[in-house]
Amino acid sequence: MSLFRRRLAPYLLVLPGGVWLLLFFAIPMITMLSLSLQQGDIVSGYRFTGHWQTYLDSVEAYHTQLVRSLVYGAIASLAMAVLAFPVAYWIAFHGGKRKPTYLFLILLPFFVSFVLRTISWRQILTDEGPVLHPLRELGLVSASFHLIGTPFAVIAGLVYNFLPFMVLPIYVALERIDPRVVEAARDLYAGPATAFRRVIFPLALPGVFAGVLLTFVPASSDYVNSSVLGSSDTTMIGQVIQAQYLQNSDYPTASALSFVLMAVLLIGIFAYARLLGTEDVMKVAAR
Numbered sequence: 001m002s003l004f005r006r007r008l009a010p011y012l013l014v015l016p017g018g019v020w021l022l023l024f025f026a027i028p029m030i031t032m033l034s035l036s037l038q039q040g041d042i043v044s045g046y047r048f049t050g051h052w053q054t055y056l057d058s059v060e061a062y063h064t065q066l067v068r069s070l071v072y073g074a075i076a077s078l079a080m081a082v083l084a085f086p087v088a089y090w091i092a093f094h095g096g097k098r099k100p101t102y103l104f105l106i107l108l109p110f111f112v113s114f115v116l117r118t119i120s121w122r123q124i125l126t127d128e129g130p131v132l133h134p135l136r137e138l139g140l141v142s143a144s145f146h147l148i149g150t151p152f153a154v155i156a157g158l159v160y161n162f163l164p165f166m167v168l169p170i171y172v173a174l175e176r177i178d179p180r181v182v183e184a185a186r187d188l189y190a191g192p193a194t195a196f197r198r199v200i201f202p203l204a205l206p207g208v209f210a211g212v213l214l215t216f217v218p219a220s221s222d223y224v225n226s227s228v229l230g231s232s233d234t235t236m237i238g239q240v241i242q243a244q245y246l247q248n249s250d251y252p253t254a255s256a257l258s259f260v261l262m263a264v265l266l267i268g269i270f271a272y273a274r275l276l277g278t279e280d281v282m283k284v285a286a287r
Contacts, residue, residue, distance in 0.1 A: 055256045148231075
């Protein structure tokens, strides 16, 4: 009996997670796949017909928004990496005993609703906000210059809302670096720039890799920032999916676009992992 329990124990431990994935991932994904292959309307109802043409029609109709979303997500992820690395580096190597405090301050905005943070960012970037109003008073920008409704505002909102997801993985990777490795590089007459380029940055690559994964996917599929901060010229694919689901009740098109977006993001992630060399990154992390 004890041997049977030992063999059964691993499966019992996995069971709660498996049930959770089944209920909230597998079943919704299968349902959405079925919806994407249905035809009909909200009045007469939808029925499964295996209509794959919906995928081609949705991509043809909304390829501009899809490409724009990927571009915005890539730019935002790159900007977050550039901003997050110095912050994570300073906390890891110079934070001292106050590291938990600094990390808490980075996470503090997450105690406020995502939508409220985005609306607050809109107030900052509005024409009478603390950014543009002083510049106009000083005559540095013209009265026709606006930030709200531009790609800059949308990307800035993405960077602001998802920046902690880039800082934390990079910080964890930098925190794991043995200070003696950096000291050894300096003993070998490596300057600060050379030590950073040859030692610190390669060892921090696992954090950069994880940070990009954690930011690129939600940034590319986001619709709140583009809705609040953007205009009709900055519409992202998430807005289209949201509108098709909740406003137009066109469930097949919305489901098809969701799967197309997921497929494109997966291809992009695999290409990114291949380009960066995931195995090499994991070897660096193991060291």
